[in-house]
Amino acid sequence: MRRPWMLIPLVLFILLLVLFLKALNDKKTQQDLAIDPSTLPSALIDKPFPDFSLPSVEEGGPLLTQADLLGQPALVNVWGTWCVACRVEHPVLNRLADQGVIIHGVNYKDNTEDARQWLKEFHDPYQLNISDADGRLGLDLGVYGAPETFLIDAEGVIRYKFVGVVDERVWETQLGPRYQALVDEGGAP
Amino acid sequence: MIRWLGFLLALSLAPLTLAAIDTYEFETEAQREQFYKVSSELRCPKCQNQNIADSDAPIAMDLRREVYRMVTEGKGDEQIVDFMVSRYGDFVRYKPALTPATLVLWFAPAVLLLGGFLFLVVLLRRRQRALRDSETQHLNQDEQRRLQSLLEREEDS
Numbered sequence: 001m002r003r004p005w006m007l008i009p010l011v012l013f014i015l016l017l018v019l020f021l022k023a024l025n026d027k028k029t030q031q032d033l034a035i036d037p038s039t040l041p042s043a044l045i046d047k048p049f050p051d052f053s054l055p056s057v058e059e060g061g062p063l064l065t066q067a068d069l070l071g072q073p074a075l076v077n078v079w080g081t082w083c084v085a086c087r088v089e090h091p092v093l094n095r096l097a098d099q100g101v102i103i104h105g106v107n108y109k110d111n112t113e114d115a116r117q118w119l120k121e122f123h124d125p126y127q128l129n130i131s132d133a134d135g136r137l138g139l140d141l142g143v144y145g146a147p148e149t150f151l152i153d154a155e156g157v158i159r160y161k162f163v164g165v166v167d168e169r170v171w172e173t174q175l176g177p178r179y180q181a182l183v184d185e186g187g188a189p
Numbered sequence: 190m191i192r193w194l195g196f197l198l199a200l201s202l203a204p205l206t207l208a209a210i211d212t213y214e215f216e217t218e219a220q221r222e223q224f225y226k227v228s229s230e231l232r233c234p235k236c237q238n239q240n241i242a243d244s245d246a247p248i249a250m251d252l253r254r255e256v257y258r259m260v261t262e263g264k265g266d267e268q269i270v271d272f273m274v275s276r277y278g279d280f281v282r283y284k285p286a287l288t289p290a291t292l293v294l295w296f297a298p299a300v301l302l303l304g305g306f307l308f309l310v311v312l313l314r315r316r317q318r319a320l321r322d323s324e325t326q327h328l329n330q331d332e333q334r335r336l337q338s339l340l341e342r343e344e345d346s
Contacts, residue, residue, distance in 0.1 A: 042278065043275055043279075044276070109247070135251055139252075139255065139276065140276060141276070142276040142277045144235045144277065145235055145248070
């Protein structure tokens with residue numbers, strides 16, 4: 001080869017090709033590079049929970065606002081009876097609520113009657129049941145599919161967002177430690 | 190043949206049927222144009238590779254409704270896009286903003302093109318010089334003398 005440096009672009013191209021193919025097909029590489037094509041980073045991390053004034057899912061329940069979420073760290077779970085994955089998630093939320101984890105529900109773009117029925121049938125893990133029938137709060141939260149779960153601190157600032165079904169593994173690796181850290185933070189004077 | 194033509198015609202019409210249909214009414218033509226412009230520049234968060242103007246996903250419908258609301262309130266393009274970005278992040282922009290993180294995205298093509306052009310110029314120059322050198326130094330001194338003598342003999346005869 002007379003001019004070996006002429007091969008540099010080709011070699012670079014092949015290396016990039018290998019990287020892109022791996023990132024496209026291999027879950028592990030996606031995790032290493034922190035890219036997952038189906039998950040968007042939330043624009044709302046470290047921003048206050050959006051203002052809202054919405055009715056409760058419960059019949060004759062009070063009007064709920066952002067102020068009702070303040071005071072202690074909590075999970076805010078966006079769900080709907082039309083959402084199949086929410087059904088999978090529900091028993092996990094029930095278990096967490098039994099363990100004393102504060103969970104609020106946002107019933108997103110749903111029929112309130114169906115939502116009441118669901119909560120009666122499958123048990124209600126939520127402290128507050130916000131009814132977001134037309135999806136305005138969901139839009140302010142940047143929700144693009146249910147279930148989505150937000151972690152807020154005692155001041156109502158969004159600290160973390162998880163898109164998808166919360167299961168034991170997700171709780172133990174992602175949400176649980178962060179929730180616990182916030183609870184410990186609040187315990188200190 | 191006719192069947193083929195019909196098939197091709199159907200194919201050429203197919204993209205038209207992809208556009209989602211809403212019945213929004215606008216007061217002015219400018220508002221209508223703004224609505225279509227902005228909603229075709231916003232990416233649907235759920236469907237990943239469609240703008241909200243083309244998508245039938247419920248979330249795209251919601252976002253179109255919001256765009257419509259803001260257009261009729263007289264908001265500017267910039268304000269509408271900012272509203273979406275503050276909720277869904279930079280992901281929703283099909284036209285990424287110019288930030289430090291997107292510098293490479295914006296300027297890499299121009300830089301690469303310029304680099305390629307410079308490379309080509311250098312390569313051509315070098316080749317040209319080599320060609321010129323080979324023309325002038327084609328004959329060594331012996332050969333030059335022989336050529337000279339041949340030419341002189343030609344002239345003598």
